[in-house]
Amino acid sequence: MIQLQNLVFRYHPKRPLFESLNLSIQQPGIVGLLGSNGAGKTTLLHLLAGLRFPWAGECNVLGDEPRKRRLAWQQQVLFVPESIEMPARTLQRWLSELAPFYPRFDQRLFEAIVKEFELEVVGKLSELSFGQQKKVMLAFALATQVKVLLLDEPSNGLDVFSKTQLRRIWTRHLPEDTLVVISTHQVRELGAQFDQVVVIDQGKLLFHQSTEVLNARFCIQRSTEMPGEDAVYYEPIPGGYLALYIAEPGDPETEIDLEILMKAIVEKPEIVVHLQNDQVYVQQ
């Protein structure tokens, strides 16, 4: 569904952001796109959406080059930016203009999601709060049922209740054949929903793995004692330490803490974690 090969992208000729980025995502589901500030997550979503063009290399989404922005392709790929500014139109008018562009748009699904968000839309969309506008946009994005949905920080601006609602909505209403790529720093809030995790840093793909493998191969432990050398990474928390370990055969499976995993991968470059053929190699 997404294929990047030796992708090169620069904002400035002398400052490459992506020098040779490779990434292949061939299954639908929810992919968490993670990385530090400035790692290039938004830029990558723009490239996938055809809003920016590669300098070199291959960028392929749904079998086509995004930069061509063919009409039939645009009807299947939707990018939702972090900041939304809705127009001064009523919901009905806005929907009547936009929804017909998306062949699989489901009005009943849109209404069901708006209801689950406990959203009452009266007056012009531009008069809604930022969080309310974002909910309308997310409801619309899901109701289009496009094949590839690119969401930049979807939960930013949502209150704690709405974030819970969003997680429930995804679980209930995401079409089985849709790939959702979510760029986010909210890994503790959204991480449990990811089927795959992609971490980029300094223009490179650091990590791409399914959460199923991560849960099986790593474990997280809290302790009052400082973790020993067998910890891949640890950090102090109130009352002790939180540490990431390679799971031993027979260890009970735990749900991986993606925030710790990401810190381990990004903040300690001397630790390189490879997951190949379901084996974990840690180089210290």
Ligand SMILES: Nc1ncnc2c1ncn2[C@@H]1O[C@H](COP(=O)(O)OP(=O)(O)OP(=O)(O)O)[C@@H](O)[C@H]1O
């Ligand atoms: N329009 C632009 N012109 C020049 N440089 C840019 C532009 N947009 C982004 N950059 C640079 O590209 C790099 C990646 O930016 P990007 O917004 O893609 O990162 P990000 O991972 O989404 O960051 P954050 O987590 O802070 O949102 C940064 O160094 C940024 O300064």
